[in-house]
Amino acid sequence: MTDAPIKPFFIYTTRGDWMATLIGTQIFDTRGEYVGYIAGPERSVYTRDGEWVGDMSKDGRILRKRAAQRRPLQEKLPPKPAGKPSNLPPRAPLPPQMAELRYDTIDVLEEEEDIFKRLSDRRKDLGE
Template sequence: MYPIYSTNGEWVAMLHEGRLYDTLGEWIAWLDDKEVYNRDGQYVGFLSDEARGTCGRILRERIRRNKPLRHAPPGSPKIRPPSHAPLAPLFAELPWNVMDVFEDNADIFRYISELRPDWED
């Protein structure tokens, strides 16, 4: 398991087998290479590669390009995350055009995307 932190050092998620889980073990997102998508397939940001591959942040450009919705993989069962994570490293300041998703828009992992097609019977 690979800890994900916010820029201020708070442990916010775990990366395990290409999926992102919150600190309670609930599946909240998945990765396609370094790109992060929420459970609805909406683009969230990208995984930064920091601290020599031992941890990371989810970042995105402030002015983001629209990406098409992706088909999400099948749901994932809840995992048992560790009770705590290692102390976060000191992260570099972000440039003006990049934002930390967990600090500025963490709710993107919780709501249902407006881009998702409506249910039809």
């Protein structure tokens, strides 16, 4: 008996732009490159370097409190995938209707569009 493929979960901005896809616990950008992962019961989102960026909401946004304290860098990182997932879709469906955000909450992918593209400044240098 074969396992059924994991259904992709699409990550959008508040404006409705498709930014990434969640497959299992791994996050891939729209080109299929591994950019981060989800951990914990609160569905915390981390970059591939282990830097916390926010929490995944039920409607497919990565949200964070504006005054949230930065969490420590994750030391134990999950293994990186070998390549692009076979079930990564070429297009995303229309986004769901997004609720308004309160002033104390930000949409991480709207405020920091390149959050998954840069290296973490909290990571140790190679010489350290």
